[in-house]
Amino acid sequence: xxxGAVNQNTKLTKEWLQNYVDDWVNFYRKHTNEGExxxxxxxxxQSNKEHLxxxxxxxxxxxxxxxDVNIPFTIQSISKVFTFIVACMERGVTYVLDRVDVxxxxxxxxxxxxxxxxxxxxxFNPFINAGAITVTSLLNGKTSDEKLKPLxxxxxxxxxxxxxxxxxxxxxxxxxxxxxxxxxxxxxELGYLESDLDLTLETYFKQCSIEISLQDxxxxxxxxxxxxxxxxxxxxxxxxxxxRLAKALMLTCGMYDASGKFAAYVGIPAKSGVSxxxxxxxxxxxxxxELPFINGxxxxxxxxxxxxxxxxxxxxxxxxxxxxxxxxxxx
Ligand code: DON
Numbered sequence: 001x002x003x004g005a006v007n008q009n010t011k012l013t014k015e016w017l018q019n020y021v022d023d024w025v026n027f028y029r030k031h032t033n034e035g036e037x038x039x040x041x042x043x044x045x046q047s048n049k050e051h052l053x054x055x056x057x058x059x060x061x062x063x064x065x066x067x068d069v070n071i072p073f074t075i076q077s078i079s080k081v082f083t084f085i086v087a088c089m090e091r092g093v094t095y096v097l098d099r100v101d102v103x104x105x106x107x108x109x110x111x112x113x114x115x116x117x118x119x120x121x122x123x124f125n126p127f128i129n130a131g132a133i134t135v136t137s138l139l140n141g142k143t144s145d146e147k148l149k150p151l152x153x154x155x156x157x158x159x160x161x162x163x164x165x166x167x168x169x170x171x172x173x174x175x176x177x178x179x180x181x182x183x184x185x186x187x188x189e190l191g192y193l194e195s196d197l198d199l200t201l202e203t204y205f206k207q208c209s210i211e212i213s214l215q216d217x218x219x220x221x222x223x224x225x226x227x228x229x230x231x232x233x234x235x236x237x238x239x240x241x242x243x244r245l246a247k248a249l250m251l252t253c254g255m256y257d258a259s260g261k262f263a264a265y266v267g268i269p270a271k272s273g274v275s276x277x278x279x280x281x282x283x284x285x286x287x288x289x290e291l292p293f294i295n296g297x298x299x300x301x302x303x304x305x306x307x308x309x310x311x312x313x314x315x316x317x318x319x320x321x322x323x324x325x326x327x328x329x330x331x
Contacts, residue, residue: 012292017064021322025052025067028318035305035313038274040179043172047073047276047304052314054322055214057222058297059231059284069214073302074169076273077109078217079151079207080132081224081246081254086150087138088242096138098122099192100131102249109256109310110179112186122192125253127271130183136207137193137200144203147195151207157237158223158230159216169275170209177201208273214300217279221298224269224281247281251330258309258316266320267329272311276304280319282328292326 029052038044053067087096105114105124115123115130123131141147156162184197193200223230224247228238238246250269255262262270270280277300284296299322301315323329 011290014062014064017292018066020325021054021056021064021066024318024321025054028052028314028321029067031314031317032303032305035303035307037304038306038310040176041169041173041274042176043166043169044074044275044304049305051276052303052318053214053301054315054318055218055300056293056297057215057218058293059222059226059295061232062293062297063215063218065214068302071302072166072211072213073275073277073304074166074208074273075210075212075277076208076275077127077132078271078273078277078279079210080127080135081250081271081279082151082154082220083132083139083207084126084135084249085238085242085246086154087135088245089239090140090150091138093242093245096126096135099138099194100126100134102245102252104253104259106257106260110183112183115186115190123187125249127249127253128256129180130187133180133184133200133204134187134192136204137187137195139195139203142199144199144206147199147203148206152210154237155210155212155216155220158220159212163216164211165206166209166211169211170205173205173208174202177205180204212277214277214302217277217300217302218298221279221281221300222296223298224279225283225296225298227283247283250279250281255311255316256309258307258311262316266316266323267331268319268323269330270319272315274306274310276306276312276315277302278312278315278319282323283330285327287327289327293328 051068139147228243247269254271280299303312303315
C-alpha cells in the first residue's frame with residue numbers, strides 16, 4: 001500500500017518507487033538462507049527464516065511497504081533505544097549518562113568482557129545488554145508494569161495504540177536467560193543497578209517482548225528522523241536533545257560489533273533486534289536534488305534470519321542497497 005506523495009517532483013512517483021522496492025525485496029530475500037534464526041530464545045525459532053519486509057514512512061506521511069509487512073514480531077533490542085529515551089526523560093540526561101557511557105565496544109551485544117577487564121565505572125553504552133539492563137534499573141516504579149508504563153505511553157502517543165506484550169516470548173526468554181542473569185549478577189556486584197535484579201530483569205525481558213509491526217517501527221523512526229517532533233502536529237514527543245543523543249548512539253552502537261561497517265556502508269542511524277527487526281532513521285537532507293524521501297523518513301525492516309552479529313542478514317543488505325540508491329547516508 002502506498003499513501004501520499006513521496007516527493008513533489010514527478011519522476012519519483014509512488015508507483016515507480018514501489019516497483020523498485022518490490023524488486024529489491026525479492027532480490028534480497030534469497031540471502032535469508034545465509035542466516036540463522038536466534039536460538040537462545042526458543043520462541044524466536046518459530047519465525048519463518050524466509051520472511052523479509054520493509055516499510056518506509058516519510059515526514060510528509062508518504063508510505064511505501066513491500067514484502068512480508070504483516071508479521072507481528074517482538075521489538076527485542078530495539079526497545080533499548082526507547083527505554084534509554086524514557087530514562088533520560090524521567091531522570092534527566094546527566095543522571096543517565098553518569099551511569100552509562102556512550103562508547104561503542106566492538107564486542108557482541110551480550111559481552112561482559114570489557115566491563116570486567118577494563119574495570120569501568122559504568123557500562124560502555126545503553127545498547128549492549130549490560131548497559132540496557134542498567135538503564136532499565138533506572139526506570140521509576142516498584143513493579144515491572146509501573147516501570148514500563150511511560151514506555152507504553154510513549155509508544156501509544158506515537159503509534160496511536162498500546163502495543164501488546166507477547167507473553168510466550170517473554171516467558172521463553174525469562175526461562176532461558178542464563179547469560180543475562182550472569183550479566184545482571186555482575187552488575188549487582190559492581191553496584192550499578194538501582195533496582196532489585198529480579199525486578200530489573202523481568203522489566204527488561206518484558207520490554208524486549210513488546211510486539212510491534214513494521215509500520216510501527218517506521219513510524220517510531222520517522223519521529224526520531226524529525227528530532228522527536230511529530231511532523232503532522234508539530235508537537236514535541238521526545239525532547240530534541242534526547243532524540244539526537246539516541247540517534248548518535250544508534251549510529252555508533254546500534255548494530256553492535258557491525259556498527260562501524262553499517263556507518264561506513266549504509267550511513268544512517270539504526271538499531272537491530274534478534275527477532276530480525278531493524279529501525280533506521282533518515283534525517284531530512286539539505287540538497288537541491290531529486291531524491292526520494294528528501295524530507296526524512298523512518299524505515300522498518302523485518303527479516304528474522306540473522307548474521308553472526310545478531311543482525312538481520314537480508315535486512316542489512318536491503319538497507320544498504322536502498323541507502324546507496326537513494327543517497328540516504330548522513331555523511
Ligand atoms: O537480551 C537479549 O538477549 C534479547 N532480549 C535482546 C537481544 C537483542 O535483540 C540483540 N540484538 N540484536
